[in-house]
Amino acid sequence: MAISPGSGPETTTNDDRPETDSETDDGAETDGRTGAGDETEAEGGAGAEPSADTRAESEGGLESETAPAAETGTRSARADGTLVWPARYVREHLVHSGVLLFLALYPGIYTLLVNSPLRSELLAVLPEIETMVAVFYFGLFAMSFDFISGYTGYLDFGHAVFYGIGAYVVLLVATGKVPLLPAETPFVLVLVLAGLLAVVFAVLIGAVSFRLTGVYFAMITLGFGQVVYVFVRGWDYVGSNPRDGIAVSERSGFEIGVPFVDSLDLAIGQLTGDELSVLAIELSTTEVSYYMVGLVVVICYFAMQRIIHSPFGRVMIAIRENEQRAAAIGYNTFRYKLGAFAISGFFAAIAGGLFAGFRRTATPDNAFFFLVTGDALLAAIIGGFGTLAGPLYGRLFDEGVREFLSKAGEGGGLLPYLREHLSEAVLGTELLGGMTVQGAIETFLNGHASLYIGALFVLFVLFVPDGLLGTIRARLGGPVGKCLPDRAGEYVPERFERYWKGLER
Amino acid sequence: MLRTRGLTREFGGLTAVDSVDFDLDPGELCSLIGPNGAGKTTFFDLLTGVLSPSAGTIELRRDGEWSDVTDASPHEAANLGLHRSYQITNVFPTSTVLENVRVAAQAAGNDSLRVWRNAGSFDSHIEEAHGILNRVGLKRKAGVTARNLSHGEKRQLEVAIALAGDPDVLLLDEPNAGVSSESVDEIIALIEDVATDHAVLLVEHNMEVVMNVSDRIVVLNQGAVIADDRPEGVRDDPAVQEAYLGGYEPGAGAAASDDAADPEGSVASESSGRSNTPEGEA
Ligand SMILES: Nc1ncnc2c1ncn2[C@@H]1O[C@H](COP(=O)(O)OP(=O)(O)OP(=O)(O)O)[C@@H](O)[C@H]1O
Ligand SMILES: [Mg+2]
Numbered sequence: 155m156a157i158s159p160g161s162g163p164e165t166t167t168n169d170d171r172p173e174t175d176s177e178t179d180d181g182a183e184t185d186g187r188t189g190a191g192d193e194t195e196a197e198g199g200a201g202a203e204p205s206a207d208t209r210a211e212s213e214g215g216l217e218s219e220t221a222p223a224a225e226t227g228t229r230s231a232r233a234d235g236t237l238v239w240p241a242r243y244v245r246e247h248l249v250h251s252g253v254l255l256f257l258a259l260y261p262g263i264y265t266l267l268v269n270s271p272l273r274s275e276l277l278a279v280l281p282e283i284e285t286m287v288a289v290f291y292f293g294l295f296a297m298s299f300d301f302i303s304g305y306t307g308y309l310d311f312g313h314a315v316f317y318g319i320g321a322y323v324v325l326l327v328a329t330g331k332v333p334l335l336p337a338e339t340p341f342v343l344v345l346v347l348a349g350l351l352a353v354v355f356a357v358l359i360g361a362v363s364f365r366l367t368g369v370y371f372a373m374i375t376l377g378f379g380q381v382v383y384v385f386v387r388g389w390d391y392v393g394s395n396p397r398d399g400i401a402v403s404e405r406s407g408f409e410i411g412v413p414f415v416d417s418l419d420l421a422i423g424q425l426t427g428d429e430l431s432v433l434a435i436e437l438s439t440t441e442v443s444y445y446m447v448g449l450v451v452v453i454c455y456f457a458m459q460r461i462i463h464s465p466f467g468r469v470m471i472a473i474r475e476n477e478q479r480a481a482a483i484g485y486n487t488f489r490y491k492l493g494a495f496a497i498s499g500f501f502a503a504i505a506g507g508l509f510a511g512f513r514r515t516a517t518p519d520n521a522f523f524f525l526v527t528g529d530a531l532l533a534a535i536i537g538g539f540g541t542l543a544g545p546l547y548g549r550l551f552d553e554g555v556r557e558f559l560s561k562a563g564e565g566g567g568l569l570p571y572l573r574e575h576l577s578e579a580v581l582g583t584e585l586l587g588g589m590t591v592q593g594a595i596e597t598f599l600n601g602h603a604s605l606y607i608g609a610l611f612v613l614f615v616l617f618v619p620d621g622l623l624g625t626i627r628a629r630l631g632g633p634v635g636k637c638l639p640d641r642a643g644e645y646v647p648e649r650f651e652r653y654w655k656g657l658e659r
Numbered sequence: 660m661l662r663t664r665g666l667t668r669e670f671g672g673l674t675a676v677d678s679v680d681f682d683l684d685p686g687e688l689c690s691l692i693g694p695n696g697a698g699k700t701t702f703f704d705l706l707t708g709v710l711s712p713s714a715g716t717i718e719l720r721r722d723g724e725w726s727d728v729t730d731a732s733p734h735e736a737a738n739l740g741l742h743r744s745y746q747i748t749n750v751f752p753t754s755t756v757l758e759n760v761r762v763a764a765q766a767a768g769n770d771s772l773r774v775w776r777n778a779g780s781f782d783s784h785i786e787e788a789h790g791i792l793n794r795v796g797l798k799r800k801a802g803v804t805a806r807n808l809s810h811g812e813k814r815q816l817e818v819a820i821a822l823a824g825d826p827d828v829l830l831l832d833e834p835n836a837g838v839s840s841e842s843v844d845e846i847i848a849l850i851e852d853v854a855t856d857h858a859v860l861l862v863e864h865n866m867e868v869v870m871n872v873s874d875r876i877v878v879l880n881q882g883a884v885i886a887d888d889r890p891e892g893v894r895d896d897p898a899v900q901e902a903y904l905g906g907y908e909p910g911a912g913a914a915a916s917d918d919a920a921d922p923e924g925s926v927a928s929e930s931s932g933r934s935n936t937p938e939g940e941a
Contacts, residue, residue: 461774
């Protein structure tokens with residue numbers, strides 16, 4: 155393309171290249187608007203992420219965003235333009251690091267708080283560590299759903315197929331039902347194999363389904379999902395009663411880490427997991443599971459985010475925005491959709507494998523059924539469709555509310571809290587029509603979590619259609635990981651920067 | 660550069676494109692004109708693989724060889740160097756202007772499968788995108804979300820995306836549609852500019868523009884070519900006068916195009932185009 159010279163990027167509103175020379179690999183966001191890495195990341199896991207990795211992650215992008223972004227971009231350009239790179243680096247990863255740090259510390263915070271004087275209040279409100287493990291693996295599933303559905307715009311209602319494949323591969327291997335793979339095959343290896351099998355299924359299902367679009371695509375994937383579900387429900391190879399699924403009893407805990415190196419390979423699961431004491435800290439099996447599952451989820455998240463920010467991810471977004479035009483500018487959209495579908499299937503299977511590894515059991519109904527996909531859709535909508543990290547927060551919200559409204563023994567929440575704290579006299583007070591307060595509590599709270607979640611979901615769709623993360627982004631004018639530091643940066647960095655400049659001299 | 664032989668497309672009983680033999684030479688700026696419903700957009704759809712012809716062939720000359728591209732799909736046609744802009748704006752609405760063009764520039768390269776690198780780190784795509792925005796006059800709008808552009812700016816973006824694919828043959832479907840007549844000079848300048856380094860086939864209702872910029876004009880009526888000549892020749896052709904030009908007189912074009920009753924009124928053609936073209940996209 156012949157371009158008149160002198161039309162380079164310096165014409166843009168936002169060019170921070172002056173100090174990014176050393177960063178050609180990931181820097182150079184000449185974008186008028188957002189620059190940076192989409193997310194505000196999420197989840198737990200062992201503290202500081204490897205920097206090469208995270209750093210590549212967070213930048214760039216010309217991601218499609220909303221209008222006010224233009225001004226934000228200009229402002230951030232100004233801010234960035236005067237910052238030396240370490241300051242910029244820290245700022246760009248402020249949100250990532252903050253979230254990771256919080257999640258890394260959460261088990262400690264939880265332990266401290268529930269032993270504090272506010273014990274029963276906090277117990278009612280804070281999600282348990284065990285709940286958080288479920289948030290992690292299911293959050294990963296929801297993110298993989300968002301990867302295909304939120305970024306290419308194709309709603310995959312059969313996504314549970316991949317989650318189920320992950321769970322069943324892990325459990326079948328662990329019960330010695332897969333030829334060539336002994337029950338004690340390292341868990342991480344099985345996870346990868348499960349992911350690859352899901353890729354094969356994704357290619358087969360996608361090759362047919364991507365001939366269709368819109369509602370028809372959703373319908374045909376739902377159909378495939380049901381076919382697989384019904385098949386698995388009747389598949390007596392897994393056991394005498396296939397509807398009950400598979401449970402592992404023999405095998406020791408599923409380890410995550412470096413295979414065959416005991417000290418770097420920790421088993422997950424509540425009964426079969428490892429305990430660990432580092433320095434003076436004792437970690438229970440649930441806490442070890444929290445960190446190990448969280449670690450895998452963080453890695454998978456960053457891998458998906460990497461892809462979203464890559465040229466491939468831009469094509470996915472282009473397909474969502476206008477598939478006809480994406481084809482007209484030269485993209486073989488069918489291949490890209492198939493590729494994205496395979497990637498999302500891979501991560502969904504990892505999520506299913508983690509679920510099975512932690513719970514040591516799975517049934518057709520909690521792994522393959524279409525309502526499993528429905529839960530992922532719920533998480534994605536609450537958290538923010540097309541935000542990648544959002545579904546994890548969506549799932550946290552969902553599980554948090556469920557736990558809050560559940561009975562004692564299932565995490566405790568409002569109900570046990572009220573029972574414990576309201577006096578007999580209050581509980582016995584008659585309300586309307588002879589119903590006591592006690593009766594009202596039982597009637598309205600006991601076992602109705604799903605009902606309230608449903609109502610919340612409706613409210614979300616009506617009033618927060620962009621979801622939690624999507625709304626925050628729209629407010630900030632871009633991905634949180636970029637914009638929040640920019641806003642804060644208007645105050646903080648001058649000093650910080652003076653400090654750095656001082657050091658450099 | 661590009662040639663069609665006996666190219667035909669039927670919709671049920673209607674022959675929208677009727678055995679068209681058409682040639683486009685390298686570096687040429689050819690205009691395709693004709694009344695509403697003449698089959699101009701359908702002809703573009705055939706060339707770019709959006710529709711498949713009922714009969715006839717399309718060939719493209721690449722590296723000195725003619726190759727048959729009749730059955731190419733849209734992305735294949737694009738990769739062979741055939742890019743188009745749309746009569747009805749057809750962009751990536753919630754992406755920024757820059758990203759709209761950048762992703763098209765990316766399509767022309769081989770980097771789209773590099774999942775381990777950031778899209779923002781491919782400087783060449785970004786620089787190319789900025790260069791093109793500069794060229795079409797959208798330099799200052801790079802950071803704006805595409806759907807928030809004004810109509811005229813959307814038309815410029817439409818051309819910019821087509822340019823970014825590094826076309827050998829550029830098909831422009833009414834780049835001027837719905838743009839107010841004051842901006843005509845700018846559009847003429849833009850068309851002449853892009854014609855310096857591409858073979859261009861232009862669909863345009865504004866005779867002022869057509870007569871000014873074209874090397875050659877092809878007139879389509881009810882799907883068939885009724886004239887194919889230099890601008891002066893077409894202007895004086897009685898068949899063309901009859902079918903399309905009505906009372907066109909050089910110099911009176913701008914005034915004529917403000918007349919809603921006149922078939923060449925650009926605004927009128929835009930609105931009727933909306934109702935009968937296949938690519939209904941907003
Ligand atoms: N998908 C379709 N199905 C049926 N008929 C169609 C289809 N697309 C176009 N047509 C018909 O083919 C004829 C040519 O339409 P086309 O859009 O190519 O005209 P045009 O020359 O571009 O007109 P305009 O100047 O209004 O843009 C019209 O009569 C139209 O109704
Ligand atoms: Mg047309």
